[in-house]
Amino acid sequence: MSIAIGAVKLAIDDLGARLGAELGADLADLRVQEPDTLVARVDRRRLRAVAAQLKGLAEIAYDSCNFVAAVDHVTHLETVYHLYSYATNSYIELHVEIDRDNPVCDTICDLYPAADWHEREAWDMMGVRFDGHPDLRRILLKDDWIGHPLRKDYVDLLENHPNV
Amino acid sequence: MEHYPKLERFEQPNVITTTADLVFNWARSRSIFPFTYGLACCAIEMLSSGFARFDIARFGWEVFRPTPRQCDLMIVAGTVNEKMAPVLKRLYDQMSEPKWVISMGACATSGGPFYDGYNVVNGVDKIVPVDVYIPGCPPRPEALFQGILELQKKIQQMSFVAPRIDDADERVATTPAEKQGRGA
Numbered sequence: 325m326s327i328a329i330g331a332v333k334l335a336i337d338d339l340g341a342r343l344g345a346e347l348g349a350d351l352a353d354l355r356v357q358e359p360d361t362l363v364a365r366v367d368r369r370r371l372r373a374v375a376a377q378l379k380g381l382a383e384i385a386y387d388s389c390n391f392v393a394a395v396d397h398v399t400h401l402e403t404v405y406h407l408y409s410y411a412t413n414s415y416i417e418l419h420v421e422i423d424r425d426n427p428v429c430d431t432i433c434d435l436y437p438a439a440d441w442h443e444r445e446a447w448d449m450m451g452v453r454f455d456g457h458p459d460l461r462r463i464l465l466k467d468d469w470i471g472h473p474l475r476k477d478y479v480d481l482l483e484n485h486p487n488v
Numbered sequence: 489m490e491h492y493p494k495l496e497r498f499e500q501p502n503v504i505t506t507t508a509d510l511v512f513n514w515a516r517s518r519s520i521f522p523f524t525y526g527l528a529c530c531a532i533e534m535l536s537s538g539f540a541r542f543d544i545a546r547f548g549w550e551v552f553r554p555t556p557r558q559c560d561l562m563i564v565a566g567t568v569n570e571k572m573a574p575v576l577k578r579l580y581d582q583m584s585e586p587k588w589v590i591s592m593g594a595c596a597t598s599g600g601p602f603y604d605g606y607n608v609v610n611g612v613d614k615i616v617p618v619d620v621y622i623p624g625c626p627p628r629p630e631a632l633f634q635g636i637l638e639l640q641k642k643i644q645q646m647s648f649v650a651p652r653i654d655d656a657d658e659r660v661a662t663t664p665a666e667k668q669g670r671g672a
Contacts, residue, residue: 464571464607465570465571465607466570466571469570473606473607478606480606484570484606485570485609486573487570487573487609487614487615488610488614
């Protein structure tokens with residue numbers, strides 16, 4: 325099956341309006357960020373439901389996960405999901421606020437297999453635990469690394485550098 | 489053979505005397521098998537030195553091997569990070585003696601631009617003993633050639649009859665970690 329990229333011609337505002345109608349309650353502060361990108365905040369507990377619904381939308385399915393990022397806002401952590409719709413050639417960013425002291429988030433890697441390694445990287449660098457992830461190991465650092473180096477309060481320990 | 493001019497001393501069957509060291513060092517220094525150890529952009533320079541424009545084969549060092557068992561020169565070309573360090577050490581240990589290490593570029597020598605990085609080993613000489621350091625970021629192929637030429641000079645100083653520093657016994661335990669008895 326070939327996918328015609330951008331086959332559905334839909335202005336980004338109309339796309340936003342349709343998403344607002346379909347998932348209105350779950351997409352908070354839905355707005356147009358760039359000519360091809362919508363941004364919305366999603367509650368942590370609704371993330372999986374929203375992702376599944378976005379993936380299953382008729383015609384404009386957001387069928388590809390391009391990136392999963394994690395951001396340290398000091399007061400809280402945030403995971404950001406970049407989903408892409410081939411049909412409309414547009415993106416949606418889902419911002420999910422998570423607790424800094426108990427950084428748990430639901431996995432979406434059963435919906436989007438591409439999210440698997442991105443979530444492992446978010447765990448490795450930011451210490452976000454993804455509930456339901458089948459293989460949440462460190463991906464870039466050594467298995468016995470202490471700490472999560474991209475956290476703002478990260479302190480590097482000598483134990484991480486046996487050869488110094 | 490009549491038309492070749494003859495040297496007087498070769499008119500009869502003859503014997504040439506030399507030292508065993510000289511013969512071995514001559515052979516070793518001119519048939520270096522480098523180990524393909526590209527870790528970052530220095531590897532691009534190392535690769536381009538192998539192609540026609542710079543042509544490492546002019547010197548007889550072109551036989552890059554992907555296995556440590558067949559190599560005697562490890563060219564560490566790029567940033568060594570903490571996850572790579574034990575692997576590098578292990579591969580170095582798998583190379584058969586005599587073996588040499590070239591630290592190519594700023595990263596392998598000292599960490600370079602990534603000196604303060606949380607995952608960077610500040611110099612491959614913290615893990616394995618290094619024979620020649622090549623500065624540059626990255627060094628051009630000509631710099632790599634000069635480095636290997638310097639290594640050739642070093643190899644020609646070696647003696648397997650009377651091993652000195654840099655030879656087998658001394659070079660095994662010379663990393664800082666091993667000196668402190670912490671193992672590597």
